Amino acid sequence: MVQDDFTPEHDRSASQSEGDSVSSVDAVTEPVEPAEEDIRTPRERAMEIFRNRSYEGESLRMGQVLRRVRETLGLTIEGISADTRLRKDYLMWIERMEVGDLPGGGYLSAILNTYARYLNLPEKEVIRVYTQECGGVEDVRHDAPVPKIGGIAPDRPKWPLAVAAVFVLGLLGAGAVGLSQFMRQEPELAPAPAVVAVNGGRESLFAGTEATQRPVPKNMPLELHAVRQGWLEVRGADGTIFRSRTMAAGESYFPRLDAGWTVSARDGGAFEWRVGDITVGPLGPEGAEVFSVSVDEQLPRAAEAAAPAMAANGGNKASR
Structure with a gap:
């Protein structure tokens, strides 16, 4: 009987093919660990950004914090402007911390207060940190009430004012004495009688006087x-x-x-x-x-x- 030389090779090929199939099945059925899902709400993520002053490992200034909080909450500059009546360019300047373009006289504090309240963030902390970081501390010395810039200047000694006041009073007193002496030289004249017309038809007691x-x-x-x-x-x-x-x-x-x-x-x-x-x-x-x-x-x-x-x-x- 003639020996079939192909039988062993065929068996080896079949065995190898079967092993490859098993490996492929094992590779396909190997379990893959699912990625961890962030189940936090947008508000929770926004508050974490505010507390940590960072986003994805990057440290943020308060203007950047306000922007990241707004984006996390899904809000737009246009929508906030329509709801708060704050100008869109004001909001953009606030987020960029370009306060030099904002009007003075306490507007920085007022805009920050309105914006922070809209984002449901603590207004006083936002104003305090923001003004420290942007160098606007002199514009907002206290969170509320907000004094004018002139009220923040260091106290000056008041004695020059007191001396000047005494000097002015002395001049006024001397002038009054001289005027009284001059007036005594003229004989006093009896006032001429005046005739006052009474108009009973006026619609009010004030109708005959200037506004x-x-x-x-x-x-x-x-x-x-x-x-x-x-x-x-x-x-x-x-x-x-x-x-x-x-x-x-x-x-x-x-x-x-x-x-x-x-x-x-x-x-x-x-x-x-x-x-x-x-x-x-x-x-x-x-x-x-x-x-x-x-x-x-x-x-x-x-x-x-x-x-x-x-x-x-x-x-x-x-x-x-």
Whole structure:
């Protein structure tokens, strides 16, 4: 019988092929460990970025932190600008920490406060860290209230002012004595009788006087009324901010009178002065920014507008 030389080779090939198949099956069925899934919410990831001041191992300044938090929460500059009424370029400058392009006078603090509140971050910590990193500490000495820059200057000795005051008082006293001696040389003249005409047809006691000379009634209910949504800032005479936020249409604010308060707004036409139901006039031009408008300077105009109504009510407040 002839021996088949191909049989052993065939068996070896079959065995080798079978071994390769088993190895391939083992390679395919080898379990692969799944990647660890991040189950944290966007808010949790955003707060971690804020606490650590870092993102993917990179240290961040506060402006970069605000940007990363915003992106993690899925927010856009355009959306935040529409909701807060903050200008888009202001928000971009804040994130880039280009504060030199922002208006002065406490606007940095106000914008940071609004932006941090919108992102649900602690406002005071954001303002403190941001101003330290960008060199704006002098603009915001305290988180709130925010004084003017002039109030942060180091105290100066007051004795030169005292000496100058004494000198001026001395000059005034000497001038008064000399004037009295000069006036004594002239004989006193009896005042000529005057005839006062009484017009009973005047509609008010103030109708015969100039607007600037009319006495301002005490406790006049002068208010700033928002005719549409707009941002308003009210400051005291020392720079203290009493209001700095977006007011909704229909909201009113009663500033303190005869106290040197000022008002600023991004749209002067969004607010108007009122006394009760009487409209005195707009805060400023339509669509124009107004800065440091004096509250006290509105009092004569408000007294003139409210005079007829107050006279009809017997001198009481205008009806509301």
